[in-house]
Amino acid sequence: MPNIESPTHARNFIGGEWVGSSQVAESLDPATGEVIGTYADGGADAARAAIDAARRAFATGDWSRDRDLRATALFEMADRMAARQDELIALLSRENGKITSEAALEVGLTISKIRYYAALALTESGRALEVKPGLYSMTLRQAVGVAGVIAPWNSPVILSVRSFAPALAAGATVVLKLPGHTALTNALLFDIIGNAPSLPPGVFNAFSESSSAGARLIVASPDIDVISYTGSTHVGRSIMADAAPTLKGMSLELGGKTPMIVFNDADLDAAIPVLTKAITTFTGQFCMTGSRILVQRDIADQVRSRLSTALQAVRVGPSSDPTSDMGPLIDRANAERVEREITDAAEYATLLVRGGRITDGPLASGAFVRPSLIEVQDLDRPIVQQEIFGPVATFEVFDDENDAIHRANATEYGLAASIWTRDVDRPLRIARELDAGTVWTNTWAVIVDQIEEGGFKQSGIGRLNGERALEEFQEIKHIVHPAPRSN
Secondary structure (H helix, E strand, O other): OOOOOOOOEEOEEEOOEEEOOOOEEEEEOOOOOOEEEEEEOOHHHHHHHHHHHHHHHHHHOOOOOOHHHHHHHHHHHHHHHHHOHHHHHHHHHHHHOOOHHHHHHHHHHHHHHHHHHHHHOOOOOOOEEEEEOOEEEEEEEEEOOEEEEEOOOOOHHHHHHHHHHHHHHHOOEEEEEEEHHHHHHHHHHHHHHHOOOOOOOOOEEEEEEOOOHHHHHHHHOOOOOEEEEEOOHHHHHHHHHHHHHHOOEEEEEOOOOOEEEEOOOOOHHHHHHHHHHHHHHHHHOOOOOOOEEEEEHHHHHHHHHHHHHHHHOOOEOOOOOOOOOEOOOOOHHHHHHHHHHHHHHOOOOEEEEOOEEOOOOOOOOOOOEEOEEEEOOOOOOHHHHOOOOOOEEEEEEEOOHHHHHHHHOOOOEEOEEEEEOOOOOHHHHHHOOOOOOEEEEOOOOOOOOOOOEOOEEOOEEOOEOOOHHHHOOEEEEEEEEEOOOOO
């Protein structure tokens, strides 16, 4: 088992067995840059073996037809996750850089999600009717086949579970690819899920890789029937193009540029702490990061001052320090990228809070950045239009509801939005006009297992969570049955 106290070697889980690789890569602590372990770098060979195992399990086993088996295995997975969550939290926090409370949030959310889909595995919905005398029609849902799940490093536990749990509940077999950035965490997850006692070999297969060779094979393979991908819009477009020759099903949750719309009647004592967390949670490495702060002109000075003060007070440090409010980015390359984004924005915008990479003192060896707040009014500027994936937010001023809606909808993204007001009618009035898959009122990042989640526009296609998530991994079959003719 992965041990957070000493280096370890993580392998891949394919066909019910632990599998190594001729290629070995290192896992680094983003807070120090130090090596904390090694892993079998899966690549195309691991993907090919995983696809073969998943296809064989789907074709020859009872998984797709046995609801009781699926529910039992998923409940076992949830119980195993609950029993080992402290171990998983500690490893995720160290390898990913999340502060402990954020790692605990991620891991804790997976347990209820797996149990929800275990219960849904026992349900069915369809229609049956006598179309005309003696002619009966019915619809049945059946598993699509093999699901390819590609999830990112920023929240590898919850974002992979969010896809593979409904896939398994629907009766599909799974090939999961996770990035090497969190390979040790990945391997612990593979063990928790893959070694559930009732899970048949080959139903769940998973590997880590440092490149995209394995992921590309999953996307292009005719033996993969549906793709569930979470990640950037740029990569999502490539996946759609590469999957087109096989016409496989597609569920994509992509980038976001969440507008946090603050009206002049908002409760600022409640809003400012949440706006701060919306910028800094997971170090801004979150598709729903509150990266655009839209404030009505009447209160702009007040919010500008209070939010700037709050961001400057954020304590940046390693996850091992219980006083840290925000950990490092995933690696130094991303810290340097965010620093460049801030520097470029300074050419055309006002830096209210100039954060950026920490290059001196005890944090200099890690991937640490301080949060930034950048005031800009031109909607065409890159800092407004592009997902930064770091603790950087724009500050934009609007005049009225129409102006707020116009500004909120001005990017290609449409994943989420947040409205802050004391007016009970305004949130519903505005939410209807926003191009966003999720709209919160006086809160942020509240997601529940039972309700669907996904994006408008370039933030994706399909939905995860809720009952709709199962449909992403199912086909609908129409059965027509004429009654026998009477003599």
